[in-house]
Amino acid sequence: MSANKKKIVPFAQQQLMQAITQLKQGSSREEVLPVLELVLAQLQTLTTHDHLTGALNRRTLIERLDTELQRSLRTGHTFTFAVICVDHLPEIMEQHGRDVTKQILQAVTLEAHKILRTLDSFGRIAATEFAIVMPTTWLDQSMKAIDRLKARFADIDLQSAAPGLSITFCTGLTANSPGDSADKMLARASAALAKARAKGAGNVAQVEIDLPTYDPSSAA
Numbered sequence: 001m002s003a004n005k006k007k008i009v010p011f012a013q014q015q016l017m018q019a020i021t022q023l024k025q026g027s028s029r030e031e032v033l034p035v036l037e038l039v040l041a042q043l044q045t046l047t048t049h050d051h052l053t054g055a056l057n058r059r060t061l062i063e064r065l066d067t068e069l070q071r072s073l074r075t076g077h078t079f080t081f082a083v084i085c086v087d088h089l090p091e092i093m094e095q096h097g098r099d100v101t102k103q104i105l106q107a108v109t110l111e112a113h114k115i116l117r118t119l120d121s122f123g124r125i126a127a128t129e130f131a132i133v134m135p136t137t138w139l140d141q142s143m144k145a146i147d148r149l150k151a152r153f154a155d156i157d158l159q160s161a162a163p164g165l166s167i168t169f170c171t172g173l174t175a176n177s178p179g180d181s182a183d184k185m186l187a188r189a190s191a192a193l194a195k196a197r198a199k200g201a202g203n204v205a206q207v208e209i210d211l212p213t214y215d216p217s218s219a220a
Helices: 003-024 028-050 058-075 088-095 098-115 138-152 182-199
Strands: 082-086 121-124 129-134 169-175 205-206
Touching: 058 121, 058 129, 058 182, 082 098, 082 138, 082 182, 088 098, 098 121, 098 129, 098 138, 129 138, 129 182, 138 169, 138 205, 169 182, 182 205
Parallel strands: 169 205
Antiparallel strands: 082 129, 082 169, 121 129
């Protein structure tokens, strides 16, 4: 059980016990309801967020991606999906230890939340990988967001824990296409990420769908 979960579960239990006591003592609905709502919010966080970093967990991020696909189908809006991977994280853990690795992952999440828009969704989908759903965003626009993230991550101060260490990441980008599913977009973004990593730390690659062109002779 993560440290965050260890804190939330006892807190939720305490608040539930408090609500039960209030009900037994005849407290009004207005007095008890805020406590129950707070407990519900805490428990929902456990089921939707990654316990280590506070980012959305993989299941919730994929749900957000699927929701955006459905919205795009209704509105016709293009959006971008990105998968990013912190460079050399296994080597960093081997050299500097688990605590520094944890600090990096948490710092990445914190700074991403500061940079990204409120309508964007940021989640952890693997040990070293995060993903971002960027609604109403073309690929060239998403590159600007990635550049801002790069600059922000480069400024993360790790000198006390790991002097000289800076954070970089590779990025795989793709945009939605007709007939897409969450699985297809994730596969394309992951393929783009593999291309970026093959070029070296800090690189970005894109994978787009080649839409079929109209052949007049086929209508004959």
